Amino acid sequence: MIELLYHSEAGIAFDDKLIERILTTARDRNAKEDITGMLFFDGETFIQILEGPEERVDRVFTSICQDNRHCKIGQIYRGQIFERSFADWRMGYKFTSALTGLLHEYDWEAQIELTKASQSTVNPGAQFFHFMNQSFLKIPPATSAV
């Protein structure tokens, strides 16, 4: 099993309906291909984590790369994993602001080194997901009305 992590740029204007359509196609096909993962989007940049059997992940990624609704696809990481980090999600989705800046600020290399050192018990995709969750928590809750 492998994890594949990439980023891309929206090639066209994405509204909620288009995202929903992509997720429906993705989840149907991912179920058939035994692929799980997570998609982040901020209106401009996509970061996606795909995990599953090597041949199937590569096949689906080939389709994704040929999809002209996004462009400038860059693979961040592709490596063996021993277990899934997103086992329950045929494709989780989170709209989050400031992904574009984060793509350049986040220390991917350090996470990849950590993965090598831990012999894949820590995966860059899962690490990024946890980092994103922590950054959501850092956003202060709206002041509640008294």
Ligand SMILES: Cc1cc2nc3c(=O)[nH]c(=O)nc-3n(C[C@H](O)[C@H](O)[C@H](O)COP(=O)(O)O)c2cc1C
């Ligand atoms: C940002 C983005 C993420 C996508 N993620 C997936 C995915 O996880 N799984 C998938 O099967 N298709 C995904 N797709 C759709 C594929 O690009 C493609 O349209 C779909 O797999 C159908 O493939 P086909 O046209 O070769 O039949 C995604 C498309 C975009 C733009």
